[in-house]
Structures are given as structure tokens and as C-alpha cells.
Amino acid sequence: MPARDEYIAAIDIGTTKVCTFIGSVKKNNTIEIKGYGSSECKGIKKGLVVDINESIKSILASIGAAEKSTSMFIDSAYIGVTGKHISFLNNWTEINISSPGKIVRKSDVDRLIGLANKINISSEHYVIHTLIKQFALGEEKDIADPVGLSTDKLAVELLIIYGSIIPIRNIINSIKAANIEIEDIMLEALASGEAVLTPEEKESGVIVMDIGGGTTDVAIYRNRKMIFTYCLPVGGDLVTNDISIGLNIPFAKAEEIKKKFANVDINFYETLNRINMDDIMLDKNRATLNIRLYSIVNDRLKELLNLVKEKIEAYGFIHSIPCGLVITGGTANLKGIAALAENVFNMPARIGTSLDVEGPSEVVGNPIYATAIGILKYANQIRNFLDLGQFDGRRQKSKGFAARFREFIMRILRND
Numbered sequence: 210m211p212a213r214d215e216y217i218a219a220i221d222i223g224t225t226k227v228c229t230f231i232g233s234v235k236k237n238n239t240i241e242i243k244g245y246g247s248s249e250c251k252g253i254k255k256g257l258v259v260d261i262n263e264s265i266k267s268i269l270a271s272i273g274a275a276e277k278s279t280s281m282f283i284d285s286a287y288i289g290v291t292g293k294h295i296s297f298l299n300n301w302t303e304i305n306i307s308s309p310g311k312i313v314r315k316s317d318v319d320r321l322i323g324l325a326n327k328i329n330i331s332s333e334h335y336v337i338h339t340l341i342k343q344f345a346l347g348e349e350k351d352i353a354d355p356v357g358l359s360t361d362k363l364a365v366e367l368l369i370i371y372g373s374i375i376p377i378r379n380i381i382n383s384i385k386a387a388n389i390e391i392e393d394i395m396l397e398a399l400a401s402g403e404a405v406l407t408p409e410e411k412e413s414g415v416i417v418m419d420i421g422g423g424t425t426d427v428a429i430y431r432n433r434k435m436i437f438t439y440c441l442p443v444g445g446d447l448v449t450n451d452i453s454i455g456l457n458i459p460f461a462k463a464e465e466i467k468k469k470f471a472n473v474d475i476n477f478y479e480t481l482n483r484i485n486m487d488d489i490m491l492d493k494n495r496a497t498l499n500i501r502l503y504s505i506v507n508d509r510l511k512e513l514l515n516l517v518k519e520k521i522e523a524y525g526f527i528h529s530i531p532c533g534l535v536i537t538g539g540t541a542n543l544k545g546i547a548a549l550a551e552n553v554f555n556m557p558a559r560i561g562t563s564l565d566v567e568g569p570s571e572v573v574g575n576p577i578y579a580t581a582i583g584i585l586k587y588a589n590q591i592r593n594f595l596d597l598g599q600f601d602g603r604r605q606k607s608k609g610f611a612a613r614f615r616e617f618i619m620r621i622l623r624n625d
């Protein structure tokens with residue numbers, strides 16, 4: 210790309226599509242989308258490479274389309290990762306404060322974070338993010354910034370997000386085979402949150418749910434910090450599959466029907482018989498068809514939402530989410546999904562599209578592109594040392610990070 214420093218590329222490798230976005234960093238440090246390319250993806254399922262040649266083909270096609278749309282050449286990119294192999298742990302690290310008056314200095318915080326980042330994780334795993342959840346002064350928790358406060362003991366709790374090396378290696382190998390340098394990899398749930406959440410939502414407490422084709426990526430924020438993440442290996446394709454089986458029609462037809470006619474808003478049920486599905490040309494009674502479509506889609510989505518809810522409940526987070534749910538990803542386009550989610554979770558829900566980015570409205574306004582746009586936004590913040598809202602220990606102020614990341618990529622390529 211020309212002027213490397215001014216342009217950023219992001220690649221979102223999803224179950225149904227790979228998309229490559231090129232953004233430029235504007236003077237006020239926001240991103241403007243210059244162009245993008247999207248290509249159908251057959252080689253990746255639920256964040257896992259299942260066919261390397263197909264994956265490479267889709268990646269190359271999406272990069273080619275993005276390059277064509279901008280007349281730029283991409284040689285490096287930030288990559289999103291997801292999958293049920295991704296997990297997290299909370300880790301507390303503590304140090305004694307021995308300065309005069311026991312006042313915490315900036316250097317104490319740096320020392321503590323340095324120590325906390327030395328977390329031992331098995332060689333089968335790779336740490337993707339180390340995010341600060343909170344500091345504690347002795348027994349007093351929930352401290353946002355301890356500098357200047359007095360204490361004997363200073364502790365920090367990190368949210369360490371990690372994934373299995375093998376699936377990450379397969380993604381890296383696919384990208385490298387497409388001749389792209391990897392700048393960094395990041396969690397897709399975090400990227401989607403970055404794209405669609407307002408600072409107020411992150412501050413008060415919010416659940417972001419990216420429902421794609423094969424996965425549902427979840428993140429919870431409170432006090433501006435991500436405190437939980439989860440990947441359910443189920444997405445909108447399961448709904449299509451059920452329509453296909455339930456109505457005995459091919460998957461592609463079921464997908465078309467879902468996008469055009471499915472609506473899970475309970476109020477919509479009342480009007481079902483008036484919907485005209487004639488142009489679908491199915492040899493079935495129209496009213497029966499509508500009602501069956503409603504119940505198939507409604508049942509499947511309810512089940513998916515309940516699975517997410519149960520997981521969040523199991524971690525005890527369900528009662529402190531004043532801003533409710535923000536739903537994004539391609540399945541957020543399904544009509545009535547926000548109303549259904551409000552019902553299941555018993556909290557407000559809205560559809561999340563990308564905020565504070567410039568670009569064509571059909572892209573910025575479509576939740577299907579939230580992950581890719583979020584990767585661009587997060588990458589811009591890392592590169593320019595902007596406030597991430599949450600310290601990401603693997604990156605910010607960690608001078609050796611770039612070198613260590615290159616070493617990790619080299620190891621992957623050598624197959625160590």
C-alpha cells in the first residue's frame with residue numbers, strides 16, 4: 210500500500226464470507242473506509258480452517274476485490290480470530306509498595322503489569338489479549354487507576370484471552386499463503402464490540418452479540434472494560450438449515466426465503482397470512498408456509514439466544530447489564546430479532562452497526578461488516594497509542610511485543 214502509515218487493512222475470516230477492508234486514518238484519528246472486498250468462504254467453518262486451499266482462494270478473492278475497489282495494493286493486514294477453542298482466565302498478581310508514604314507510582318503499575326503479563330500458559334495455547342479488569346489496593350477492589358493512592362499492596366486482575374495454537378496456526382498459514390504479512394491478530398468479539406458500542410454502554414454494562422453464519426461471538430463490558438467473552442459455535446446457518454429441512458427445499462432457497470421473509474417479531478405473527486410469498490414459487494399453501502417459517506426461525510433463534518443467556522447466567526453477569534444487548538453480525542439483519550432477544554433476555558436490545566467511522570452507508574450501516582470495521586478501529590488505536598478504554602497488556606507500552614509476535618509467526622511457519 211502507499212504511505213503505509215496512513216492506511217490499515219483488516220481481514221475478517223467468517224464461516225460464510227471473507228472480507229478485507231482498507232481504511233485510512235484521518236487527522237482526527239477516526240477511520241474512513243476506502244474500500245472493501247467480500248468473497249464467499251467455503252474453507253472455514255466456525256472459525257476453523259477445514260480446507261486450506263478453499264480458504265486461500267477466498268482470502269485472495271476478497272483481497273483482490275478490496276485492492277480493485279481502492280486501486281491500492283495490500284501487503285499487510287490485521288486479522289480477526291474466533292472459534293470455540295478461544296477461552297479466557299482471570300488472573301490476580303500482587304506487589305508490595307515500598308515507596309515513601311506507600312504512594313503508588315506509575316513505575317509500580319508498570320512493574321505490576323510486567324509481572325502479570327508473564328503468565329504461564331501451556332505451549333498448546335497462544336495469548337491473544339491481556340486486558341486489565343481492575344486494580345485493588347489491599348482488600349479494596351474495583352480501582353480504575355491506582356497512581357497517587359496509598360497502599361501496602363497493589364494488585365491487578367487481568368482478563369487473559371487465549372486460543373489453541375493449531376487453529377490459529379491454520380489461519381496464519383492461510384493468510385501467509387495469500388502473501389500477506391500479519392500485523393497482529395485480535396479477537397473478533399472484541400472487534401465487533403469496538404465497532405458498535407458507545408462509550409456509555411461500555412461504561413454502564415452491555416452485552417454485545419455478533420451472530421454470524423457459523424458462530425455467535427459474545428462479549429460483556431462494564432466500567433469501560435471487557436470482562437467476559439464466549440464463542441457459541443452456532444449462527445444463522447443453523448436457521449437456514451432448519452428451514453431447508455422443515456420446508457424440504459435446498460439450502461440456497463432456504464437462505465433466500467430467510468433473508469426475504471423471515472420475521473420473528475411476535476407482532477408480525479398476527480399479519481402472517483397477509484404476506485405474499487408467491488414469487489418464491491413453492492408448491493405449498495401460502496398461509497401454512499408462513500406459519501411454518503415463523504415457527505422454525507423463531508424456535509431456532511430462541512434456542513440460540515437461550516444458550517447464550519444460560520452461559521452468561523452461569524458466570525453471574527446477567528443481573529448487572531443496564532444497557533442490555535447490542536446484536537450485530539449478519540444475522541442481526543433478520544427481521545424482528547431485537548424484539549425476540551428483548552423477550553428472551555428480559556432486557557433492552559438494539560441492532561448494532563458501526564459507529565464513528567466514515568464510509569459508504571451500505572457498508573457502515575450493515576451489521577454484517579461490524580467485525581471487519583472493528584478490527585480497523587482497534588488496529589488504529591493500537592498503532593497510534595490511543596486510549597483503548599482498556600489497557601491491552603500484550604500491546605500497549607510493551608516494547609518487545611512486535612518482536613515477540615514476529616517470533617511467534619516464524620515459529621508457526623516453521624511448524625515448531
Ligand SMILES: Nc1ncnc2c1ncn2[C@@H]1O[C@H](COP(=O)(O)OP(=O)(O)OP(=O)(O)O)[C@@H](O)[C@H]1O
Pocket residue numbers: 222223224225226227254255256420421422423424425444445446449464467468469538539540541542543544576577
Ligand atoms: N437480511 C438477512 N436476514 C437474515 N439473515 C441474514 C441476512 N443477511 C445475512 N444474514 C445471515 O447472516 C449470516 C452471515 O453473517 P456474517 O457474515 O456475519 O457471518 P460470518 O462472519 O461469515 O460467519 P461467522 O462469524 O459466524 O464465522 C448468514 O447466516 C446469513 O444468512
Ligand SMILES: [Mg+2]
Pocket residue numbers: 221222223224421422538580
Ligand atoms: Mg463473523
